[in-house]
Amino acid sequence: SLEILDKFNDPGLCKELLACLRDELDEEIRFMEVCGTHTVSIFRSGLHSVLPKEVVHLSGPGCPVCVTHESEVNAFLDLAGKDGVIVATFGDLIKVPGDKGHCLKNAQADGARVEIIYSPFDALELARNNPDSTVVFLGVGFETTAPTIAATVLMAQQQGLENFKVLSFHKLVPPALDVLISDPETRIDGFILPGHVSTVIGIHPYDFIGEKYGKPSVVTGFDPVDILQALLMMVRASGQEHPAIQNQYVRGVSENGNPKAVEVMYQVFEESDALWRGIGMIPGSGLEFRAEFEKYDAKKVFDLNIGECPPLKGCKCGEVLKGKMTPEKCPLFGKACTPAKPVGPCMVSTEGSCAAYFKYKVD
Numbered sequence: 001s002l003e004i005l006d007k008f009n010d011p012g013l014c015k016e017l018l019a020c021l022r023d024e025l026d027e028e029i030r031f032m033e034v035c036g037t038h039t040v041s042i043f044r045s046g047l048h049s050v051l052p053k054e055v056v057h058l059s060g061p062g063c064p065v066c067v068t069h070e071s072e073v074n075a076f077l078d079l080a081g082k083d084g085v086i087v088a089t090f091g092d093l094i095k096v097p098g099d100k101g102h103c104l105k106n107a108q109a110d111g112a113r114v115e116i117i118y119s120p121f122d123a124l125e126l127a128r129n130n131p132d133s134t135v136v137f138l139g140v141g142f143e144t145t146a147p148t149i150a151a152t153v154l155m156a157q158q159q160g161l162e163n164f165k166v167l168s169f170h171k172l173v174p175p176a177l178d179v180l181i182s183d184p185e186t187r188i189d190g191f192i193l194p195g196h197v198s199t200v201i202g203i204h205p206y207d208f209i210g211e212k213y214g215k216p217s218v219v220t221g222f223d224p225v226d227i228l229q230a231l232l233m234m235v236r237a238s239g240q241e242h243p244a245i246q247n248q249y250v251r252g253v254s255e256n257g258n259p260k261a262v263e264v265m266y267q268v269f270e271e272s273d274a275l276w277r278g279i280g281m282i283p284g285s286g287l288e289f290r291a292e293f294e295k296y297d298a299k300k301v302f303d304l305n306i307g308e309c310p311p312l313k314g315c316k317c318g319e320v321l322k323g324k325m326t327p328e329k330c331p332l333f334g335k336a337c338t339p340a341k342p343v344g345p346c347m348v349s350t351e352g353s354c355a356a357y358f359k360y361k362v363d
């Protein structure tokens with residue numbers, strides 16, 4: 001079976017697919033990918049540079065770190081400054097700046113307890129080992145991550161761990177796609193839909209893209225052959241009045257996703273409005289605790305106020321995330337802002353568009 005997987009990187013197949021794409025294209029098609037793993041794959045494989053010029057690649061809001069709003073980072077900093085609180089987080093969040101440019105790494109340097117963990121279950125362990133402190137896990141991620149965090153909350157409940165809390169800033173992908181595709185200033189002809197998120201939610205939450213906007217979109221795997229095949233499927237479906245969502249990634253995604261994971265997620269959380277960096281408030285695009293789990297809700301327990309705040313000065317991540325600007329057009333790109341000294345989240349995250357442009361030296 002490894003041989004079969006090799007096929008998804010086969011240069012000969014890629015060439016054939018590129019030739020088909022060239023043959024079948026009769027007008028420009030502008031596609032957006034909304035998953036950081038796709039972003040990296042498109043650049044690392046060189047696809048971004050070899051696509052026919054009529055196939056315009058727009059990099060969207062692909063990674064949860066990049067779309068974490070400045071005011072959400074301010075809430076992390078607020079929490080980190082409280083006595084008796086241990087902030088538990090995945091490592092990629094600690095350099096993400098709030099509106100004043102400060103990040104958790106600065107807070108850590110100032111003496112705050114910020115612990116990097118690799119799984120939310122490690123945060124339970126931390127809570128167990130520190131009974132006199134309150135451990136707050138920063139719940140940042142899409143539908144891929146949220147079910148695991150929900151399962152962690154259920155475990156805390158079973159184990160009676162009262163000093164474990166979660167700050168839920170989870171985000172849901174389909175409502176953001178609706179906002180992006182309906183933006184009159186950006187023309188998007190179709191989406192390469194995220195493989196991992198779709199493993200959980202299946203293909204139907206995206207039906208509105210064809211039904212409401214008449215645009216073709218394809219759930220896609222992560223290798224170059226996957227992406228080229230998906231683009232060909234997209235080209236073939238463009239022009240249809242209401243194209244159905246297609247699934248290129250059948251080896252990873254089933255039509256209905258993982259209903260058990262979705263059930264666990266909605267057992268603990270319910271949909272809420274959420275702030276996205278560069279985009280602002282998107283109705284129904286977040287997850288907050290259901291009332292019966294509110295004692296685990298860091299927002300409630302610490303009475304955190306999460307409102308709009310000004311964007312981070314100088315950083316154009318908002319424009320980049322919406323596909324309105326490519327990273328190298330940002331005046332700070334490669335000068336004041338590099339992966340070693342990132343200014344904004346799209347450069348902080350290895351899956352961010354700015355980091356990918358920098359690393360793979362796209363011109």
Ligand code: SF4
Binds near residue numbers: 316317320333337338
């Ligand atoms: Fe923000 Fe840096 Fe990207 Fe410019 S290059 S948009 S400052 S992350």
